Amino acid sequence: MLPPAERRFLWINKISIISLFMVILAGGIVRSTGSGMGCPDWPKCFDRLVPPTEEAQLPAGYEEKYIAGRKAKNERFASMLDRFGNKELAERIRSDKSILQHEEFNAAKTWTEYVNRLVGAVTGVLLLLCAIFSFTFFKTKRSIFVWSVINVIAIGYQAWLGSIVVSTNLMPWIITVHMLLALVILGISIYTYFKARSLRDKDLLINHTSRGIKVLAIFSLLLIVLQVAIGTGVREEIDMISAAADVPDRSEWLGEVGEVFDIHRSLALVSAIAIVLLFFVVRSRFASNTHQSRFTNLLLVLLILQLISALVLGYFDIPPFAQTAHLVLACLLFGTQYYLVLLLSKMARKKI
Numbered sequence: 001m002l003p004p005a006e007r008r009f010l011w012i013n014k015i016s017i018i019s020l021f022m023v024i025l026a027g028g029i030v031r032s033t034g035s036g037m038g039c040p041d042w043p044k045c046f047d048r049l050v051p052p053t054e055e056a057q058l059p060a061g062y063e064e065k066y067i068a069g070r071k072a073k074n075e076r077f078a079s080m081l082d083r084f085g086n087k088e089l090a091e092r093i094r095s096d097k098s099i100l101q102h103e104e105f106n107a108a109k110t111w112t113e114y115v116n117r118l119v120g121a122v123t124g125v126l127l128l129l130c131a132i133f134s135f136t137f138f139k140t141k142r143s144i145f146v147w148s149v150i151n152v153i154a155i156g157y158q159a160w161l162g163s164i165v166v167s168t169n170l171m172p173w174i175i176t177v178h179m180l181l182a183l184v185i186l187g188i189s190i191y192t193y194f195k196a197r198s199l200r201d202k203d204l205l206i207n208h209t210s211r212g213i214k215v216l217a218i219f220s221l222l223l224i225v226l227q228v229a230i231g232t233g234v235r236e237e238i239d240m241i242s243a244a245a246d247v248p249d250r251s252e253w254l255g256e257v258g259e260v261f262d263i264h265r266s267l268a269l270v271s272a273i274a275i276v277l278l279f280f281v282v283r284s285r286f287a288s289n290t291h292q293s294r295f296t297n298l299l300l301v302l303l304i305l306q307l308i309s310a311l312v313l314g315y316f317d318i319p320p321f322a323q324t325a326h327l328v329l330a331c332l333l334f335g336t337q338y339y340l341v342l343l344l345s346k347m348a349r350k351k352i
Contacts, residue, residue, distance in 0.1 A: 002200055005136035009144075012133055013193045016126040017335070020186045023123050024331045026116040027182075028324035031235070037103045038113035040066040042163040051114045053107050077164055120162070124155050127189070134192065141199055144192050151188045158185060176232045183228060183331065187338055194342045213281055217344050220274040221337045227271055228330050230264045235327075237261070238318065250317040268310065275303050275337075282344075295340045302333045 002010070030036055039045035040062070046052055047059055059065070074093050081090035127148075134148035158181050165174050237257045241248065254261060282296040306329040312322040 003136075005133070006196060006200070009130065009133040009136060010193065010196055012126060012129050013189060013196065016123065016130055017186070017189050017193060019119070019123040019126050020182070020189060021328070021331065021335070023116075023119050024182060024186075025324065025328050026119045027179075028327040030113055030116045031327075032320035032323040033109065033112055035106075035109035035112035035116075036165070038106065038109035038111070039117070040103070041069060043117065043159075045110060045114050045117070051110050052105075053111075055105050058105060073163070117162075120159065124152075124159065127151050127155050127185075130189070130192070137196065137199075141195055144195050147188050147192050151185055151192070154181065154185050154188065158182065175236065176229065179232050180225075180229060183225065183334055186331065186335060190335055190338055191342065194339060213278075213285070214341075214344050216274065216278050216281065217337070217341045220271065220278055221334070221341050223267065223271040223274055224330070224334050224337055227264065227267055228334065230260060230267065231326070231330060233260045234264050235323070253318055254314065268307075272303060272307065275299055278340075282340075292340065292343050295336055295343060299333065299336045299340060302329060302336060305329055306333060 030038075039051060041047060046057075046062060052058055078090035078093045081087070081093070131145075131148040131152045134145045137144040158178070161174065161178050161181065165178055234257055237260060238253055241253050241256050248256060279296050279300045282292055286292040286296075306326065309322050309326040309329055312319065313326060316322070
């Protein structure tokens with residue numbers, strides 16, 4: 001029987017992980033619907049806690065006000081990059097005229113972005129509660145407390161980075177960093193949950209794997225992270241193609257992406273082979289009712305769904321719903337694979 005304080009932490013940590021996936025889902029919907037600039041300011045939306053639903057509710061002269069605000073924020077960001085020695089990138093931000101472009105008001109896009117921010121705010125509160133409740137492990141497993149506090153700092157930085165995403169008018173490389181940091185935050189939450197569970201649930205500690213299986217699991221995880229990063233790059237290229245003055249037919253977009261898409265497709269094959277191989281190796285070593293086998297089964301199901309979403313993207317002209325599904329499934333693959341790595345890496349002196 002778990003002590004109430006530990007049970008409370010595990011419950012809020014699990015809810016936080018679910019909420020993080022909801023943030024990724026909301027972000028994917030924002031991206032696929034082109035709603036990223038639905039709110040031109042941050043953290044409020046059109047300087048309101050509850051955004052407008054019609055153009056008549058917009059503040060007077062808001063276009064000039066928010067463009068000026070974005071310009072000032074970008075200058076501060078560029079100055080920070082200067083101090084870190086990245087003068088070339090700083091100058092690119094200063095000279096990017098697209099940052100100063102105004103986007104016409106669209107109520108649907110505004111509320112899509114606003115809901116995304118609300119989900120992010122709720123997740124931030126949940127992670128703060130995780131940090132508070134993790135104090136119960138301060139003496140027994142201090143790493144849980146430390147990483148929970150680090151995660152609060154990380155989500156704060158992620159929120160700031162979100163404001164930079166808005167002020168730079170969705171500058172591609174910042175979106176990639178934003179996505180990868182989301183995986184880091186998710187990974188920390190999964191780690192603290194696993195560590196807290198493994199203190200009492202000794203079934204998690206049963207491990208009969210060889211070093212080779214662990215290496216294969218870690219290799220597969222790294223491939224997934226790399227695929228998410230490259231996939232974000234593919235998405236950035238598609239966004240630029242769709243925003244070009246002379247937009248080609250949607251069926252030609254993938255053909256216009258170029259080398260980064262070829263790399264993404266080739267690595268997808270390698271990643272799929274690694275996951276299938278891991279599935280058969282784990283199932284040959286663990287009973288079907290173990291945590292390791294169950295998460296390997298889930299991993300294979302997610303891989304199949306991800307491949308289906310990739311086929312839909314390729315053969316049905318990149319429908320927006322498939323873009324969101326592809327992103328969310330990639331993150332679910334990451335989370336499942338990472339938890340499996342933790343299961344396979346946890347050593348126990350128990351034999352079968």
